[in-house]
Amino acid sequence: xxxxxxxxxxxxxxxxxxxxxxxxxxxxxxxxxxxxxxxxxxxxxxxxxxxxxxxxxxxxxxxxxxxxxxxxxxxxxxxxxxxxxxxxxxxxxxxxxxxxxxxxxxxxxxxxxxxxxxxxxxxxxxxxxxxxxxxxxxxxxxxxxxxxxxxxxxxxxxxxxxxxxxxxxxxxxxxxxxxxxxxxxxxxxxxxxxxxxxxxxxxxxxxxxxxxxxxxxxxxxxxxxxxxxxxxxxxxxxxxxxxxxxxxxxxxxxxxxxxxxxxxxxxxxxxxxxxxxxxxxxxxxxxxxxxxxxxxxxxxxxxxxxxxxxxxxxxxxxxxxxxxxxxxxxxxxxxxxxxxxxxxxxxxxxxxxxxxxxxxxxxxxxxxxxxxxxxxxxxxxxxxxxxxxxxxxxxxxxxxxxxxxxxxxxxxxxxxxxxxxxxxxxxxxxxxxxxxxxxxxxxxxxxxxxxxxxxxxxxxxxxxxxxxxxxxxxxxxxxxxxxxxxxxxxxxxxxxxxxxxxxxxxxxxxxxxxxxxxxxxxxxxxxxxxxxxxxxxxxxxxxxxxxxxxxxxxxxxxxxxxxxxxxxxxxxxxxxxxxxxxxxxxxxxxxxxxxxxxxxxxxxxxxxxxxxxxxxxxxxxxxxxxxxxxxxxxxxxxxxxxxxxxxxxx
Numbered sequence: 001x002x003x004x005x006x007x008x009x010x011x012x013x014x015x016x017x018x019x020x021x022x023x024x025x026x027x028x029x030x031x032x033x034x035x036x037x038x039x040x041x042x043x044x045x046x047x048x049x050x051x052x053x054x055x056x057x058x059x060x061x062x063x064x065x066x067x068x069x070x071x072x073x074x075x076x077x078x079x080x081x082x083x084x085x086x087x088x089x090x091x092x093x094x095x096x097x098x099x100x101x102x103x104x105x106x107x108x109x110x111x112x113x114x115x116x117x118x119x120x121x122x123x124x125x126x127x128x129x130x131x132x133x134x135x136x137x138x139x140x141x142x143x144x145x146x147x148x149x150x151x152x153x154x155x156x157x158x159x160x161x162x163x164x165x166x167x168x169x170x171x172x173x174x175x176x177x178x179x180x181x182x183x184x185x186x187x188x189x190x191x192x193x194x195x196x197x198x199x200x201x202x203x204x205x206x207x208x209x210x211x212x213x214x215x216x217x218x219x220x221x222x223x224x225x226x227x228x229x230x231x232x233x234x235x236x237x238x239x240x241x242x243x244x245x246x247x248x249x250x251x252x253x254x255x256x257x258x259x260x261x262x263x264x265x266x267x268x269x270x271x272x273x274x275x276x277x278x279x280x281x282x283x284x285x286x287x288x289x290x291x292x293x294x295x296x297x298x299x300x301x302x303x304x305x306x307x308x309x310x311x312x313x314x315x316x317x318x319x320x321x322x323x324x325x326x327x328x329x330x331x332x333x334x335x336x337x338x339x340x341x342x343x344x345x346x347x348x349x350x351x352x353x354x355x356x357x358x359x360x361x362x363x364x365x366x367x368x369x370x371x372x373x374x375x376x377x378x379x380x381x382x383x384x385x386x387x388x389x390x391x392x393x394x395x396x397x398x399x400x401x402x403x404x405x406x407x408x409x410x411x412x413x414x415x416x417x418x419x420x421x422x423x424x425x426x427x428x429x430x431x432x433x434x435x436x437x438x439x440x441x442x443x444x445x446x447x448x449x450x451x452x453x454x455x456x457x458x459x460x461x462x463x464x465x466x467x468x469x470x471x472x473x474x475x476x477x478x479x480x481x482x483x484x485x486x487x488x489x490x491x492x493x494x495x496x497x498x499x500x501x502x503x504x505x506x507x508x509x510x511x512x513x514x515x516x517x518x519x520x521x522x523x524x525x526x527x528x529x530x531x532x533x534x535x536x537x538x539x540x541x542x543x544x545x546x547x548x549x550x551x552x553x554x555x556x557x558x559x560x561x562x563x564x565x566x567x568x569x570x571x572x573x574x575x576x577x578x579x580x581x582x583x584x585x586x587x588x589x590x591x592x593x594x595x596x597x598x599x600x601x602x603x604x605x606x607x608x609x610x611x612x613x614x615x616x617x618x619x620x621x622x623x624x625x626x627x628x629x630x631x632x633x634x635x636x637x638x639x640x641x642x643x644x645x646x647x648x649x650x
Contacts, residue, residue: 002303002333004310005317011054011293012215012253014162017096018053019310020330021295023256024102024165024219025320025350026058026073027365027374028357034064034075036084039364041091042376047323048097051330054295054316055092056165056256059104059172062148067105067173068114071359076103076152085159098162100217103152105145107173108134108182109262120145122177123184129262142189142199145173150206153214163215163253166203170221170268171261174200178243179261181226181234193242204250217295218247219256222282225267234261237282241289248290256295256318257283265351269321271559272346273435276305280312287313301343301441303333321350324367339448342369343441349637352553368637369442371402371644379648386411389474391650393417394463394618397425398636399628400479401446402643407650408453415456415471417463423447425481426629429505430636433527434534434563442636465617475623477646479639482609482629492580499604501528512536514601517585519577521548523556525606530564532604539569540598542587544576572596580605609633625649 006018022044029039044055060074061067068075075081085101092099108121112132124136137145153164168174176182177189178196185191189198200218207216220243226234244255259279260268270278276299283296293315300306306317323329325344332340349368357363367373372380391407393400396418404414422428424443431439450457461467468476484500486493501524503509514537518529521543533539541548541564548571549557565571575587575596580603587596611630618624627642628634 002307004307005303005330006334009293009315011217012163013213014098014215016053016098016316018051018330019316020052020323021054021256021316021318022047022052022056022323023297023318023320024056024058024167025324025365026069026354028070028072028354029058029364029374030072030074032071034061034068034073035081036074036088038377039374040074041088043374044088044099045091045095046327046376048092048095050323050327051334052097052323052327054098054100056100056102057088058102059106059167060101060152062103062105062152063145066115066120067110067148069106069110070357071114072357074101076101076155077148079155082155082159085156085161089160089162100163100165100215101156101161102165102167102219103149104167105148105173107171107176108132109171120173122182122190125176125182125184127171127262129265136185139187139189146199146202146206149203150210153207153216154210157211157214163217164207165217165219165256166200168200168218168220169258171224171263175221175235175261178220179224179233179235180239181224181231193239194246197243197246200247201250204252208251215253216251217254217256218252219258221259221261221268222257222286223259223267223279224261225259225264228267229264231263237285240282241286244286244290248292252292254293254295254315255286255290257286258297266555266558269348269351269555270299270346271348271555272438273559273563274299274346276301277308280309283309283314284312287315299346303338321346324350324373325370327373340445340452342445343438345369345438345442347636348553348555349635351555366637368635369445369640371641382406382410382648384411386413386650388413390415390471391475391477392463392468392471392473393477393479394614395425395479395481395628395630396420396423396457396459397479397481397628397639398427398442398446399630399639399643400425400477401449402640403477403479403627403647404455404643405446405449405453406644406647408449408455410647410650412474412647412650413456415458415473417458417461417467419460419462421460423450423457423459427636429502432505433531435559436527463618465615465621468618468621475625475650476618476621477643478614478618478624478626478630479628479643480612480614480630482611482633484605485608485610486605487607490577490579493605495580495582497582497603498580499602501525501604501606504528504604505531511602514538516540516602516604517542517598517600518604518606519585520606520608521545521550522606522608523549523552526557526560526564528604528606529569530560530567533564533567533569540572540600541569542572542575542577542585544590545573547573
């Protein structure tokens with residue numbers, strides 16, 4: 001059914017075994033000096049093992065003195081790095097896949113303190129996201145940078161890497177040259193399209209001179225979507241098509257079509273509000289204009305969408321986050337096991353953890369749904385020593401389901417007690433707000449795992465001590481979740497009229513055409529507000545913190561607010577809830593100190609959750625492991641990681 005995905009295709013002088021490309025994604029896995037780490041090798045090799053025909057690395061700096069993106073991105077500007085890339089190439093070749101290294105310089109989007117105090121850029125323009133000092137490059141600096149790219153390609157060829165990707169996307173240096181938004185030069189490197197791509201032409205010519213027919217891919221943003229944030233200029237598709245023709249004339253072997261830059265991040269690394277396939281037209285338009293292969297991405301999660309992309313003329317389907325979430329996507333599709341795919345839910349935990357990573361917190365890029373991602377060397381292979389021992393799991397939320405999956409994979413026999421009528425726990429609420437239907441994919445995945453491993457699930461069954469003891473379990477895992485917090489210190493919160501987000505999202509309470517107050521603007525609060533607004537209600541959202549959405553990752557906040565605000569929702573930050581009655585709420589304006597009264601038809605309280613308490617007769621049973629929200633209220637990653645580690649500890 002999906003045979004097209006598994007046909008060979010040449011890029012230059014190399015043959016790719018299938019049409020699946022693991023696109024570059026930053027990960028903070030390299031050694032501190034920029035060398036390839038064992039973590040890198042294990043991570044990329046797993047994507048090759050799982051069926052990606054091409055593995056592209058994260059950004060690899062061509063100049064570690066002026067072009068580091070962070071303390072742990074790969075580098076290519078010294079021969080000392082060659083052995084690491086050779087080892088990585090050997091690991092990937094062992095699975096029949098090809099390795100391409102993405103060469104880059106961050107330009108004005110780099111971190112100045114890591115790079116001599118000022119970032120090189122075409123015209124000295126600062127990124128409006130990170131605001132680092134930048135200077136306009138001299139022609140000599142441009143020539144030196146061309147040499148840096150060429151010399152890096154020479155090293156990659158020596159290392160046995162199959163080809164290089166020149167990173168001209170996402171607002172980095174080469175993108176800054178080709179984009180009218182960041183290139184305001186009046187010399188031979190600015191102005192016309194031909195001049196703006198001149199630096200790439202010179203790099204390609206230099207690689208051809210030194211490396212012969214070594215495969216070269218250009219990765220570039222077909223559209224920077226500057227208009228979406230109210231700005232003029234930037235890459236647009238018409239210019240990208242003309243550039244594609246020029247790149248082909250320069251002898252480039254393939255094009256990798258992406259979008260966006262740091263200032264338009266949601267169009268580069270999309271949150272959940274972007275639908276699968278939303279930018280297919282970019283890759284399709286460029287593919288029609290050239291005769292060389294085109295790789296393109298567009299939030300592809302399903303094999304149906306991947307095949308439809310190929311049918312539009314694109315040669316290869318690319319994704320980073322999907323193959324991070326499930327490295328075995330390709331193998332599963334090829335073998336008719338597509339129901340077992342663990343789809344990326346576009347939560348952007350990978351981006352959030354990458355941006356937060358530093359040496360003090362020890363954080364690396366993490367996936368919400370794949371705990372092994374980036375930790376393959378630590379967790380794999382799993383010990384298969386369960387020997388049929390029974391494990392009772394209380395609750396079929398994400399923590400309990402992951403514990404059951406991993407335990408079953410290890411050879412234990414999980415039995416899940418779930419008091420509700422379906423699996424998924426709070427995932428069945430999280431998937432209800434607009435654009436959050438991707439969460440359902442995670443529920444579907446666990447249903448497939450239940451079928452695959454024959455996991456026993458007792459629905460509509462509240463666990464009792466007697467029922468648990470009857471199972472005679474080796475261990476008990478408590479994953480009974482959490483419930484909304486209603487602080488008794490606030491008068492009125494014990495009233496029968498109080499509504500919580502689960503009441504609304506579950507359908508227990510249906511509200512339309514009402515004036516509604518939502519108190520609390522965490523992710524649950526703002527998504528509940530959007531859910532209610534879409535149903536024709538007038539919403540006012542109150543928050544005690546200085547800003548709406550305190551602590552939320554900015555991309556996700558921008559995504560929801562981009563729909564909530566235009567819909568008419570009114571926002572009141574710095575307002576502390578004092579008391580509520582059935583149709584009135586009193587707040588203290590923390591800026592003025594004044595008391596504010598507001599009248600509503602209904603009031604929704606979204607002030608977080610608190611762990612549910614296990615019945616005492618169960619908690620007294622020895623060997624109970626508590627995980628997920630039952631241990632501490634958190635996000636989906638916290639729950640799944642707790643389940644994974646609990647099963648690993650058995």
